[in-house]
Amino acid sequence: MTEFRIYNTLTSRKEKFVPVDPPKVGMYVCGITPYGPSHLGHARCYIVFDVLKKFLDFLGYEVKYIQNITDIDDKIIKKSAESGKPPSEISRLCMESFMEDMEKLNVSKADEYPMVSHTIPQIIEFIEGLVENGMAYLSDGSVYFRTGKAEKYGRLSGRKLEDLKAGEGKGKKESPEDFSLWKKDEEYGWESPWGRGRPGWHIECSVMSHMTLGSVFDIHGGGLDLIFPHHENEIAQSYALTGCVPAKYWIHNGMVTLKGDKMAKSTGNFFLLSGLLSEYDPMVLRMYLLRTGYRQPVDFDTDRLSEEAKAYGKLADFKGELLARAESFSPSPADRSASEVKVLMDDLNTPAAIGEIFKKITPILSRFYAGTHTENDIREGYGALEIFEGVLGIKLPVPMKEEDREIQSLVDERQRLRKEKDFEAADHVREKLDRMGVEVKDTPTGPRWTKKIR
RNA sequence: GGCGCGGUACCCAAGUGGCUUAAGGGGGCGGUUUGCAAAACCGUUAUUUCGCCGGUUCAAAUCCGGCCCGCGCCUCCA
Structure with a gap:
């Protein structure tokens, strides 16, 4: 396979990846709401998109990667009330610990981390546009989106408007399927044409992606659990104002589960990253997560993680043996035709890539021990490690520091x-x-x- | 109930019409090597088999239909 193909939730199929304006690629991934420590599920998401980013770099694209921070929302406010610390302080501390965790996992920094609290004027402007064109309305100090008027609502999630109508009570909304763009909030809100309030959940991403990447960019990513309602509503809002679906490819990673149930803070069913990272090698954790296809669920199991350490150890040995034999060797960059690259071309198949790397490494290692290796073995080995460390981002220890x-x-x-x-x-x-x-x-x-x- | 995803060896997990009489890792077993240990190396570990039952096809784990089981979303969520 010579072209990169990726699964697009919007069309429910794998598609050839063709950027809007190559070689530039705009990529927006929904970031965290910093109200508590991060868990394994977060790690998986940002590792997956980190690999995607690194792979696009490898393919020669110029990627602009944006990850938003929802630094004001109900959960942060609740935490604030409990602890007496201002919301900004809580989100700052949680963000710092998130960044530390990501650094340990060798997740590269995004180019920008726009924050909701710094984007209020633009959000207000965006909502005003929707009110003006009749897609949104004011009700008791809050502004709601007229979902029923949205064109092709449900195009991403397959959800039907009629089913949503049957749902929850409508309260101050015209219709139960409507959702808030601006929430009335006297205490933690900002001044707006509709009184004091703060942004609804979905609007920030429409506004921030538009600000940083324009009205149509290439990749919008996030966890599978964001498809509905978050990304569906995001598309609806953006389309209502700009007439465009904001991103061409919608990419979603699968969940991390624990004994078959989704890992989530709300249920107490989770592993915190801080604990895991002190107990296990972060690179082993990264490798473990990449051993499953990114769209598949990963049922987390510490026994499997320990097994993974052995597999990682073999690669680490290989690197040591390679370096010991390649002092005067000047490596050439990894080849796009390498088998481990080919499988990545097919929907970022990281487990297959790791499999290919093992398949390549084993006979070379045996030739190393037998003393019968060739220059080509060194070259192939270097190429494989370049993909393993550089694209999959699983760093191997350097012996002899x-x-x-x-x-x-x-x-x-x-x-x-x-x-x-x-x-x-x-x-x-x-x-x-x-x-x-x-x-x-x-x-x-x-x-x-x-x-x-x- | 609606929408979506999945069920592949002892465990994890690729493969989604012929290149697969099913990658790779872990584990097991046998052997080589070894002061011991570990590592490494070689061989072996799904052969009417890919949840079950039918069907399409020259050809199916891969497509279609039905059934069973698991999960996610439908409310905050990566």
Whole structure:
């Protein structure tokens, strides 16, 4: 496959990826609402889109990646009331911890993180436009969207307007399917033509994506759970004002579940990233999440995560062996025709890519040990690692860093004692290394060591 | 109830009409290697089989119909 194909929720099929204005690619991914610590589900989403971003970079596109921050909403306000801290303080702290977690997971920063609280004038302007053209109306200090007047409502989620009408009571709305663009709020609101209030849930993304990427951009992403109502309503609003569906490709990642049920804070059914990242190697976690197709659910299991550490260890060994044999080698960039790239071309198939990399690495590693490897093995190995580390973003430890001198001297010491057949002393040194978290492996070409991977 | 997704070996998981008499990882088993351990290497681990039953086709895990089971969304949610 020589072209990149990706599944588009809007058309329910895989499509050839053709940007609106190549080589530029505009990509907008729904970001977090910072009101608490992040869990594994967040990690999966931002890792998936990070891989997509890195892959598009690899293919030569110039990606502009935007991730919004919903820094004012009901949950943050509730937290504020409980803790006495202002909402801005809560969102700032949560955002910082989110950024730290993402950095550990080797998720690259987006180009911009627009925040709702900094976008109020533009949001008001957008809503005014909708009120003026009759798609929105004022009711008791709040502004609602006239969903019934939206053209082709339900195009993304397949939802039917009639079914929504049967739903909840309408309250101050003209019709139950209408949703709020602006919510009356005397305490935490901003001044507006309709009185004090704050933006509704969906409007921010319509406004911010429009501001940063224009009225039609390439990729809009987020979790599967955002398809309805969030993205559906976003499309409806934007279309009502600009006459365009804002993004060409709508891409959604599957959920992380726990014993079959969706991981969510509201149900207490979740693993926090902070805990996981201190217990397991972040790169093992990243690899584990990429071992399942991005649209499939991942049923999280710590036993599987531990298994993954072993698979990761094999790649880490491979890198060590490769570097040990390639000192004078100047690598050429990874080839688009490589099998691991080809499978990524088909809807970002990361599990297949990892499979291809293993398939490639195993015989090369065996030739390394046998001493029969060729220049081409080194080249292929480099290419595979470039995709593994650069596109999948799973970094492998670099053996022999400056700070590892002490470890190396102990390994050398043990090897000297072994040569002298003083095995008892040699085993003592090995135990000492073991306590330092270092594992020594005696290969046919001499001892090699790795830091233990959790 | 409506809409959507999925059920592949001991576990995880690709594959969605012939290139697959089903990738890859983990685990198991047998062997080589080894001071010991670990690692590594070699071989093996779905062969009327891809939830069940029918159908289409020269050809199906892959398409169609029915059924069973699981999950997500329909309310905040990555």
